[in-house]
Amino acid sequence: MxxxxxxxxxxxxxxxxxxxxxxxxxxxxxxxxxxxxxxxxxxxxxxxxxxxxxxxxxxxTPGLLGYSSRADVVSELADAKVAQGAMLEKIAATPVGDIAGDQELLQFAIAGGSSAFKVNCAQCHGSGAQGSAGYPNLNDDDWMWGGTIDQIYHTIAHGIRYEVDEDTHVSEMPAFGDMLEPDQIKEVAAYVISLSDTPSDASLVDAGQEVYAENCAACHGDNAEGITDFGAPRLSDGIWLKGSTEDAIVAQIRNPKHGVMPAWIDRLGEPTIKQLAVFVHTLGGGQ
Incomplete structure (x- = not known):
């Protein structure tokens, strides 16, 4: 060494x-x-x-003290459900339109609706309910099926074009590619764009207005303000679900896209649906 x-x-x-x-x-x-x-x-x-x-x-290994954080969580959740039980029963017994009249119940419903929204709705409508491509923004005042709290409740509960539910909203815009000439579709698209923006070819607007009056006004209204009974959206405000460009509007007129929203009443139960309706209605765009 x-x-x-x-x-x-x-x-x-x-x-x-x-x-x-x-x-x-x-x-x-x-x-x-x-x-x-x-x-x-x-x-x-x-x-x-x-x-x-x-x-x-x-x-x-269980440990000599027998401590379990999982058991603590289960116990805390059970206590929370017991504490919420009375409020949930009150919500179940109160018409959804009357919940706003009870401040304590309103605050509870907004908190519960916000939580339920993050779990069940944010995947399509966004975490801030701002919507995404093909899914509506729930913060604005543009409602295809109405923005009152009762109408919002019905839409959430029964869905849109959800065939399993008998009370679901049903509407279907026809494919005008089979009814109108390509030039007519361009004309009516130009007219619709002119209601909120500047079309690429303003010379098409007058002819497009005639096409609109003959083919579209019955559902969307004479002034393109929309008709909630038909689920026909307002076309005069520049808020678009399927795209705002002239090409997107032409495509929607020619061969429209139809979305589907599931019915949530059987999945979540009436108290949760009411809380979701109250929460969505308070986002700022409720009527």
Whole structure:
């Protein structure tokens, strides 16, 4: 065994390693660090004995104290449900249009509706209910089937074009590509665009207005304000569900897209549907 090298300046032995003539001193660890390290080991062993910690094939060691954070969560959730029970019963017994008249009930419904929205609705309508391509923005005042709280409740409960539910909203815009000439479709698209923006060819607007009056006004209204009984959207405000460009409008007139919204009443129950209706109605666009 070779003798340890002693540094001439400090008198401390080196580790035996050398890099380009540089040696590393073999200084001992500070006492406070060693004692802290030993205490951490003792603490870890004690923790592993007292609490669930060591994984086994079908679970983990239970620990001498028998503590379970999962059991605590289950207990807290059970207590929360008991605490909410009275309010949920009150919501179930109160017509959805009257909930706003009880401030405590309104606040509870908004909180519950917000939570239910994040779990069930945000995937399509966005976390802020701002909508996405093909899914309506719920913050504005453009409602195809009406924006009163009772109308919103019906839409959420029974859905749109959801064939399983007898009370679902049903409407279907015909494919005008089979009824109108291509030039007529361009003309009516130009007219519709002119109600909220500038069309690419203003000379088509007058002819498009005639086409609109003959083919579209029966559902969308003489002034293109929409008719909620038919689920026909307002066309005069520049808010578009299927696209706002002239090409998108032409495509929708020629061969319209029809979305489907499921009925939620059987999945979530009436109290949750009422809370969702109250929450959506308070977003700012409710009528």
């Amino acid at each position: 070779s003798e340890k090298h002693i540094d001439e300046v400090t008198g401390i032995s080196t580790t035996g390693h050398e890099w380009d003539g540089i040696r590393e001193l073999d200084n001992p660890m500070p006492r406070w660090w060693l004692w802290t390290f030993y205490l951490c080991i003792i603490w870890a062993i004690g923790y592993a004995i007292a609490y669930p910690s060591i994984p086994l094939i079908k679970g983990a």
